[in-house]
Amino acid sequence: xxxxxxxxxxxxxxxxPCLVVGALYAMLLYxxxxxFKNSIWGKRVNYTLSALRFFxxxxxxxxxxxxxxxxxxxxxxxxxxxxxIDNSASIAAIADSSALHQLKSSVREIGExxxxxxxxxxxxxxxxxxxxxxxxxxxxxxxxxxxxxxxISDYEGRNLSSVVLFSDGIYNRGISPTYNPYRxxxxxxxxxxxxxxxxINVKTLYYNKIAYQGNKFPLxxxxxxxxxxxxxxxxxxxxQGKAIASKQLKFNENKGVNSLEFLLDAxxxxxxxxxxxxxxxxxxxxxxxxxxxxxxxxxxxxxxILLIAQAPHPDIKAxxxxxxxxxxxxxxxxVLSVDETANRKDINDEKxxxxxxxxxxGKGVSSALVNEYLxxxxxxxxxVGSQTDLLALSQLNDVITINNTNNDTDEVSAFFNRDxxxxxxxxxxxxxxxxxxxxxxxFGKLELKNRAEALLYQKVGNVNTSKPLxxxxxxxxxxTAVLLAEGIxxxxxxxxxxYENTLTFDxxxxxxxxxxxxxxxxxxxxxxxxxxxxxxSEPVVFETEIYNDIYEQVFGVKIDLIITDExxxxxxxxxxxxxxxxxxxxxxxxxxxxxxxxxxNLEGQTLTSGGEFTVRSLQIEALDLTANHNMLRQLAEExxxxxxxxxxxxxxxxxxxxxxxxxxxxxxEAYLPIINLKWLFFVLMLLVTVEWGxxxxxxxx
Numbered sequence: 001x002x003x004x005x006x007x008x009x010x011x012x013x014x015x016x017p018c019l020v021v022g023a024l025y026a027m028l029l030y031x032x033x034x035x036f037k038n039s040i041w042g043k044r045v046n047y048t049l050s051a052l053r054f055f056x057x058x059x060x061x062x063x064x065x066x067x068x069x070x071x072x073x074x075x076x077x078x079x080x081x082x083x084x085i086d087n088s089a090s091i092a093a094i095a096d097s098s099a100l101h102q103l104k105s106s107v108r109e110i111g112e113x114x115x116x117x118x119x120x121x122x123x124x125x126x127x128x129x130x131x132x133x134x135x136x137x138x139x140x141x142x143x144x145x146x147x148x149x150x151x152i153s154d155y156e157g158r159n160l161s162s163v164v165l166f167s168d169g170i171y172n173r174g175i176s177p178t179y180n181p182y183r184x185x186x187x188x189x190x191x192x193x194x195x196x197x198x199x200i201n202v203k204t205l206y207y208n209k210i211a212y213q214g215n216k217f218p219l220x221x222x223x224x225x226x227x228x229x230x231x232x233x234x235x236x237x238x239x240q241g242k243a244i245a246s247k248q249l250k251f252n253e254n255k256g257v258n259s260l261e262f263l264l265d266a267x268x269x270x271x272x273x274x275x276x277x278x279x280x281x282x283x284x285x286x287x288x289x290x291x292x293x294x295x296x297x298x299x300x301x302x303x304x305i306l307l308i309a310q311a312p313h314p315d316i317k318a319x320x321x322x323x324x325x326x327x328x329x330x331x332x333x334x335v336l337s338v339d340e341t342a343n344r345k346d347i348n349d350e351k352x353x354x355x356x357x358x359x360x361x362g363k364g365v366s367s368a369l370v371n372e373y374l375x376x377x378x379x380x381x382x383x384v385g386s387q388t389d390l391l392a393l394s395q396l397n398d399v400i401t402i403n404n405t406n407n408d409t410d411e412v413s414a415f416f417n418r419d420x421x422x423x424x425x426x427x428x429x430x431x432x433x434x435x436x437x438x439x440x441x442x443f444g445k446l447e448l449k450n451r452a453e454a455l456l457y458q459k460v461g462n463v464n465t466s467k468p469l470x471x472x473x474x475x476x477x478x479x480t481a482v483l484l485a486e487g488i489x490x491x492x493x494x495x496x497x498x499y500e501n502t503l504t505f506d507x508x509x510x511x512x513x514x515x516x517x518x519x520x521x522x523x524x525x526x527x528x529x530x531x532x533x534x535x536x537s538e539p540v541v542f543e544t545e546i547y548n549d550i551y552e553q554v555f556g557v558k559i560d561l562i563i564t565d566e567x568x569x570x571x572x573x574x575x576x577x578x579x580x581x582x583x584x585x586x587x588x589x590x591x592x593x594x595x596x597x598x599x600x601n602l603e604g605q606t607l608t609s610g611g612e613f614t615v616r617s618l619q620i621e622a623l624d625l626t627a628n629h630n631m632l633r634q635l636a637e638e639x640x641x642x643x644x645x646x647x648x649x650x651x652x653x654x655x656x657x658x659x660x661x662x663x664x665x666x667x668x669e670a671y672l673p674i675i676n677l678k679w680l681f682f683v684l685m686l687l688v689t690v691e692w693g694x695x696x697x698x699x700x701x
Contacts, residue, residue, distance in 0.1 A: 014065045022058030026050040052691040073668045079161035080120045086167035087125040089621035092137040113653040140537050140618040143173035159664035160184050168192030169628030172620045178634050186639040192627030197285035198227035202292035210297050211266040219262045221276045229254040234279040266298045273593050289622035295614045302330035309358035311337040314489035322509035353378050353517035359385035361392040379479045379516030385486040399452035399473035399480050404444035411438040412458040422515050432504040439485040479516045525607035527598035536617045539585040544577050564595040591617035
């Protein structure tokens with residue numbers, strides 16, 4: 001529907017002069033002209049020609065005045081009904097293919113009836129807006145609240161009449177949909193079966209993701225049952241196709257959850273796949289949920305850290321506690337003033353990933369002794385204090401020179417260098433760190449060496465300075481840190497007193513330890529998965545890096561990739577990277593541990609890169625198969641809708657048919673110059689053509 005109104009920028013009285021000009025022009029040409037008084041046509045034709053010329057000239061003058069049009073377009077939108085269909089695997093678990101086909105046929109018939117009554121119809125599912133025929137009821141999770149929130153977002157401003165939710169009411173992702181208000185009516189159709197099924201399922205597995213070779217580690221399984229009270233089942237743990245542990249479990253109550261702990265040997269290095277399996281029972285509804293999968297990385301040993309100090313100090317306890325909060329580290333403490341000979345004997349033959357020197361080199365401790373331990377470390381961390389020999393320290397470390405001739409000290413706080421690229425702390429931890437108490441630091445001239453950079457800066461009162469407090473750097477493949485502060489035990493104690501945890505302090509220490517002990521990867525060819533664990537519903541994504549001899553990144557080279565599963569079956573892939581995309585995706589990998597090996601030919605040399613990753617299968621849809629129609633009733637009631645059983649879906653069509661179909665009007669206004677009217681051009685052409693045709697026909701020009 002469209003309306004047009006004529007408006008003027010100038011006074012509408014200018015239309016009168018336009019008409020006067022048209023009349024004068026026609027009068028002078030056809031009526032007052034002596035040439036046409038004795039023309040071969042009569043007065044009637046003369047007046048007709050003058051009228052045509054009058055309208056033509058008047059319209060042209062009117063265009064010069066510049067009127068414009070106000071165009072109003074009204075668009076009617078029919079009300080939309082959205083069929084939101086729960087296409088999760090829990091629907092298919094209790095219905096065979098013929099029942100699912102019948103369900104889709106019934107939904108289609110109701111949809112057609114609703115469309116005949118004047119509604120628009122859209123289909124939605126957990127995956128995307130899609131056609132009804134493409135819904136396969138195989139989605140791995142149920143987030144009903146997320147589905148409804150997407151409808152709210154996608155139909156914002158639309159004439160959404162109501163939503164019809166076809167679901168069993170089971171949700172295992174997100175929050176309950178009844179917690180949110182909705183601006184549209186939700187009618188719900190209850191699918192599935194509300195009668196509890198006789199079933200056993202492995203509900204949850206609890207385990208540490210890392211275990212150390214040669215140790216034992218616990219694996220705890222929570223096993224739920226419905227209808228097996230008083231019965232005993234066999235539970236086994238399998239690894240690489242062999243049963244490595246087995247226990248009997250007796251269910252003491254119906255609808256209960258029992259915990260069963262296995263203590264397993266970490267005897268094989270690498271990523272290991274453990275399957276906890278409950279032997280299926282004859283009366284079980286389904287055995288799909290009788291298995292639980294655990295993926296545990298067995299590593300050769302913990303990273304070794306040596307903390308060597310000149311004398312006892314509360315800072316030592318703080319550092320030791322922080323390091324030991326990370327189970328990947330094994331810390332050995334040596335205090336020279338307590339036992340100088342025994343510790344030398346214990347550590348002479350060891351190599352350490354990191355050595356922490358507390359107030360060393362110190363007064364009364366030779367630099368030669370410190371040098372012995374420096375040779376044993378991949379990374380070095382010096383903690384400065386009142387007993388530190390600052391001159392000797394400046395000579396031993398590669399990151400900072402400290403000029404402190406008068407042994408003066410200062411009280412400073414810390415703030416994090418947000419430009420530091422080695423690792424990051426989140427904003428909350430940075431804020432916590434800036435609340436720490438001031439510490440004692442040597443006052444003097446501080447000069448950074450080589451390419452060292454500050455991790456923490458000194459803050460004097462409320463003023464942030466450029467003086468470093470914690471410095472890190474790397475020289476000849478070894479990383480070094482120097483902390484210019486004494487009393488960090490106060491930081492840890494203060495944080496615990498305020499927050500009842502020491503996450504920020506421990507996180508800073510362990511991240512620094514990891515940074516210092518990690519060897520920089522200088523390989524020219526690296527292929528690695530963007531994460532170590534993927535779900536089977538998502539693609540496995542590999543990142544690729546290729547460098548030439550001067551470590552410039554190279555693109556456009558063919559990479560060969562071989563993926564090997566647990567059974568030794570191999571799949572071959574090839575791809576080429578470019579500047580805009582260095583990633584490669586592989587889909588449809590089943591659950592398990594995979595080894596990968598990539599190779600590339602670069603400048604006549606074959607480079608390789610390899611590793612492993614895991615693919616997990618989500619089985620949460622099989623954990624609970626009892627339909628929750630009470631939730632669907634509550635959702636419908638709170639939104640002003642109705643609940644229907646699956647067998648009574650025809651009543652839904654009647655309910656929507658009894659409602660008034662309210663179309664929504666969208667109005668759009670536009671202001672356009674009158675020249676935008678296409679028909680005006682044809683009117684002008686018609687006037688000119690008719691006038692010229694009559695005169696030509698009657699023998700004039």
